[in-house]
Amino acid sequence: MLSAEVEIPIRFSEVDSLRIVWHGHYIQYFEDAREAFGAKYNFRYLEVYGKGYVMPIVKISCEYKRPLKYGDTAIVKADYIPTEAAKVIFKYEIRSKASQELLATGESMQVFLDSDMNLMLTVPEYIQQWKKQHGL
Amino acid sequence: MLSAEVEIPIRFSEVDSLRIVWHGHYIQYFEDAREAFGAKYNFRYLEVYGKGYVMPIVKISCEYKRPLKYGDTAIVKADYIPTEAAKVIFKYEIRSKASQELLATGESMQVFLDSDMNLMLTVPEYIQQWKKQHGL
Amino acid sequence: MLSAEVEIPIRFSEVDSLRIVWHGHYIQYFEDAREAFGAKYNFRYLEVYGKGYVMPIVKISCEYKRPLKYGDTAIVKADYIPTEAAKVIFKYEIRSKASQELLATGESMQVFLDSDMNLMLTVPEYIQQWKKQHGL
Amino acid sequence: MLSAEVEIPIRFSEVDSLRIVWHGHYIQYFEDAREAFGAKYNFRYLEVYGKGYVMPIVKISCEYKRPLKYGDTAIVKADYIPTEAAKVIFKYEIRSKASQELLATGESMQVFLDSDMNLMLTVPEYIQQWKKQHGL
Numbered sequence: 001m002l003s004a005e006v007e008i009p010i011r012f013s014e015v016d017s018l019r020i021v022w023h024g025h026y027i028q029y030f031e032d033a034r035e036a037f038g039a040k041y042n043f044r045y046l047e048v049y050g051k052g053y054v055m056p057i058v059k060i061s062c063e064y065k066r067p068l069k070y071g072d073t074a075i076v077k078a079d080y081i082p083t084e085a086a087k088v089i090f091k092y093e094i095r096s097k098a099s100q101e102l103l104a105t106g107e108s109m110q111v112f113l114d115s116d117m118n119l120m121l122t123v124p125e126y127i128q129q130w131k132k133q134h135g136l
Numbered sequence: 137m138l139s140a141e142v143e144i145p146i147r148f149s150e151v152d153s154l155r156i157v158w159h160g161h162y163i164q165y166f167e168d169a170r171e172a173f174g175a176k177y178n179f180r181y182l183e184v185y186g187k188g189y190v191m192p193i194v195k196i197s198c199e200y201k202r203p204l205k206y207g208d209t210a211i212v213k214a215d216y217i218p219t220e221a222a223k224v225i226f227k228y229e230i231r232s233k234a235s236q237e238l239l240a241t242g243e244s245m246q247v248f249l250d251s252d253m254n255l256m257l258t259v260p261e262y263i264q265q266w267k268k269q270h271g272l
Numbered sequence: 273m274l275s276a277e278v279e280i281p282i283r284f285s286e287v288d289s290l291r292i293v294w295h296g297h298y299i300q301y302f303e304d305a306r307e308a309f310g311a312k313y314n315f316r317y318l319e320v321y322g323k324g325y326v327m328p329i330v331k332i333s334c335e336y337k338r339p340l341k342y343g344d345t346a347i348v349k350a351d352y353i354p355t356e357a358a359k360v361i362f363k364y365e366i367r368s369k370a371s372q373e374l375l376a377t378g379e380s381m382q383v384f385l386d387s388d389m390n391l392m393l394t395v396p397e398y399i400q401q402w403k404k405q406h407g408l
Numbered sequence: 409m410l411s412a413e414v415e416i417p418i419r420f421s422e423v424d425s426l427r428i429v430w431h432g433h434y435i436q437y438f439e440d441a442r443e444a445f446g447a448k449y450n451f452r453y454l455e456v457y458g459k460g461y462v463m464p465i466v467k468i469s470c471e472y473k474r475p476l477k478y479g480d481t482a483i484v485k486a487d488y489i490p491t492e493a494a495k496v497i498f499k500y501e502i503r504s505k506a507s508q509e510l511l512a513t514g515e516s517m518q519v520f521l522d523s524d525m526n527l528m529l530t531v532p533e534y535i536q537q538w539k540k541q542h543g544l
Contacts, residue, residue: 009443011436011439011440011443012288012289012294012439012443012453013288013294013296013436013439015288016284016285016287016288016289017284017287017288017289017291017342018190018192018289019289020192022284022285023163023192023193023196024160024163024164024167024285027159027160027163028160028421031160031419031420031421032419035417035419035420044479045420045478046478046479054154056156056159056200056203057159057200058199058200058201059197059198059199059200060159060197060198061195061196061197061198062195062196063194063195064192064193064194064195065194067192070289070453070454071452071454145307147300147303147304147307148303148307148317148424148425148430149300149303149424149430149432151424151425152420152421152423152424153420153423153424153425153427153478154425155425158420158421160421164283164285167283167284167285168283171281171283171284180343181284181342182342182343206317206318206425207316207318290462290464295435295464295465295468296432296435296436296439299431299432299435300432303432328426328428328431328472328475329431329472330471330472330473331469331470331471331472332431332469332470333467333468333469333470334467334468335466335467336464336465336466336467337466339464
C-alpha cells in the first residue's frame with residue numbers, strides 16, 4: 001500500500017469558538033497529506049500539470065469522530081487506493097500525535113482532465129507509467 | 137420541505153491557480169447556507185447553544201460537477217432532511233446564479249451534545265418543539 | 273471622494289476561541305470592500321487584468337479598535353485616495369452595522385505590473401482614462 | 409535579540425489565480441512565527457491565557473517585496489522588539505528558503521487585556537517575570 005503521512009500542529013486561527021478545529025479545515029489537512037504523498041512518490045500537482053493534465057477533486061467526504069484542539073498535533077495519513085478506473089482515490093486517517101487516537105477518516109476521488117479541460121476516460125500514459133514504477 | 141438559499145459572490149482569494157474555486161471552500165458555502173437556514177427558521181447556532189446544546193458536524197460530503205470561477209455568483213441551497221434520529225441532516229445544491237446549472241451537491245450530518253459534551257441519544261426537548269412548530 | 277461599502281455578516285468559522293473574529297480575516301474584508309469598489313466604479317481586477325496589467329498589494333496595514341463577534345454584521349468602507357504616483361491607495365473603515373461604532377481602520381497600496389511582471393513607473397494609459405472619467 | 413523561525417511550505421490552496429500566494433495569508437505566516445516564538449521561549453497564547461490575560465493584536469502591517477509561489481518554502485522569522493510599554497511588538501521577515509531572498513517584512517503590536525477584557529496600562533506581573541528571565 002502506497003501511503004504518506006504529515007504532521008500538522010493545530011493553528012490558533014483554525015480553532016473555532018467551541019475551542020475545537022472548525023470542520024472545514026480537515027479538507028485542507030487531507031490536501032496536505034496528498035501533497036506529502038506527491039512529494040514522497042513523485043506525484044506532485046505541478047509535475048502532473050506539467051505533463052498536460054489536471055486532477056480536480058470530484059468527490060470528498062469526512063467523518064469526524066473526536067475533536068482536535070489548539071495545541072494538538074494531528075497526524076494525517078493518505079492511503080492511495082488502487083483502481084483500474086481513470087480516477088485517483090485516497091483514503092485518509094487523522095490521529096492525535098499524543099494519544100494515537102483516531103479522530104477522523106475521509107476519502108477523496110480525483111479525475112483526469114486534459115489540457116482542454118475535457119474528462120479523460122482512460123488513464124493518461126504518464127500516470128500508467130507512474131503506476132507501473134510503483135508496482136500498481 | 138424546509139429549505140433556505142444564500143447567494144455567494146466568489147472572492148478573488150477563493151480561486152486557485154487553475155482559476156477555479158478551491159474545493160475546500162465549498163464546505164464553507166454549505167455552512168453559509170446552514171446559517172441562512174438558521175436565520176430563516178429560528179435555528180441559529182447561538183440560540184441552540186444558548187439552550188445548552190451544541191450540534192457538531194459528524195459527517196460531510198461534497199460532489200463537484202462543474203467549476204466555480206472568480207466573478208461567478210453561486211446560489212447555495214440547504215434542504216433540511218427530516219429524520220426521527222437524534223441527528224440534523226442537510227442536503228445541499230450549489231448552482232450558478234447566471235446559468236442555473238447544478239455545480240455541486242453535498243450532505244452534512246450533525247449530532248447533539250449536551251453541555252458536558254456527551255452525545256445525546258434522543259432529540260433534545262428544545263429541538264422537538266422546534267420541529268413541531270415547523271410541522272416536522 | 274470615490275468610496276464603496278460592503279456589508280459582511282460574520283461567519284461562525286471566522287471567530288476564534290476567544291469568540292472574536294481572528295485578526296487575519298480583516299485583510300479579506302478589506303479586499304471585499306475593494307471588490308465592491310471595483311464593481312461600483314468599473315475598476316474590477318478582471319477588467320484591469322484584461323488590459324494587460326496586474327495590481328498586486330505591496331503594503332497593507334490594519335488597526336484594531338474593538339472586536340467583531342459571531343452574529344455581528346460589519347460595514348466595510350473603502351475610500352480611494354487619489355495620488356499622482358503610479359499607485360492605487362485605499363483607506364478602510366470597519367464599523368458595526370448595529371452600533372455604527374468604528375471597529376478598525378486600515379490602508380493598502382497597490383502598484384501596476386505589466387504583462388511581463390515588471391513594475392510600471394508611470395500610470396498605465398487605461399488607468400489614466402479611468403481616473404479622468406471619475407474626475408480624479 | 410529574542411527571535412524564532414518557522415519553515416512554511418506553500419500550500420496549493422494558498423496560491424491565487426496569478427499563481428502567487430494571496431497577500432492575506434502572510435498574516436497567518438506571521439502568526440505561525442509568533443507561535444514558534446511562544447514555543448521556543450515559553451510565551452504561548454495558552455499559558456498567557458491561563459494566567460488570566462489575553463494579548464490581542466491591535467496593529468499589523470506587511471510590506472510585500474517579491475512573490476511566494478506554490479512549491480516554494482518560506483522561512484518566517486519573528487524578532488521580539490523590547491519595549492517598556494505594556495505592549496508586545498514583533499518584527500517579521502519572510503525569506504525564500506531556496507534563495508534566502510527577502511520577500512516581505514512586517515510588524516505587529518499586541519496589548520494586554522485582563523480577564524474582564526479591560527486594557528492593562530502596566531505590564532502584567534507574569535510578563536515582567538518572563539522578561540527578566542530572558543534578560544529583557
